[in-house]
Amino acid sequence: MTGIGWCSLPMVIEMSHEGPKHDGDTLGLLRNAHHVAYRCRDAEQTRWFYEDVLGLPLAAALALDEIPGLNEPTPYLHLFFEMGNGDFVAFFDEPQGADPDQFLRAHSFDRHLAFETGSEEELLRWQRHINEKGVTCLGPVDHGFVKSVYMYDPNGLQVEITARTADYDRIMAAEREAARRQLDEWTRRTRDAKVAKFGAEAIDRRSRRAAEGAG
Numbered sequence: 001m002t003g004i005g006w007c008s009l010p011m012v013i014e015m016s017h018e019g020p021k022h023d024g025d026t027l028g029l030l031r032n033a034h035h036v037a038y039r040c041r042d043a044e045q046t047r048w049f050y051e052d053v054l055g056l057p058l059a060a061a062l063a064l065d066e067i068p069g070l071n072e073p074t075p076y077l078h079l080f081f082e083m084g085n086g087d088f089v090a091f092f093d094e095p096q097g098a099d100p101d102q103f104l105r106a107h108s109f110d111r112h113l114a115f116e117t118g119s120e121e122e123l124l125r126w127q128r129h130i131n132e133k134g135v136t137c138l139g140p141v142d143h144g145f146v147k148s149v150y151m152y153d154p155n156g157l158q159v160e161i162t163a164r165t166a167d168y169d170r171i172m173a174a175e176r177e178a179a180r181r182q183l184d185e186w187t188r189r190t191r192d193a194k195v196a197k198f199g200a201e202a203i204d205r206r207s208r209r210a211a212e213g214a215g
């Protein structure tokens, strides 16, 4: 494979409100997150934060003795907390495989979780409530299109609550227009440094078919 082209899978992708096309059939949109999942240090400590502080009800706590498909005894609890739109934030409590270092505060670039609330007023009410619960909640930070407050959960995961500003739609429309151009410019600016760090093969890798020479 050469250059920095698109995925070479032989499919036509046309984004629309019906989702991308694949060989003439509509695939359907990937509509929402269903769940995002992280490791937790302790299920009850995590329940306290997500249910008692953030108000997301515990929706499931699956106690399992092995990872499906692997025949190794691995006792773990898989927790799900439900957000206002029915999506979930999920956690795995697996003491056997856990290590204290996994719960050091992670850089927000590595991972963070942002919930959305309905207005800037609600955002400030959430911030006050969280601080009153004894969890330090900083901000708000004005990002132009949104304003956000920030805290850490008991597992070292940065949690953000964000609210759209009055300019959200206008800013996002302009960003959508510029996004591909910005990405291409970024790629031109940073490619040499990334080739030096990761190697071109790692950066140019795309589909399995391309790797097999069929793409």
Ligand SMILES: [Fe+2]
Binding pocket: 112, 114, 160
């Ligand atoms: Fe964020």
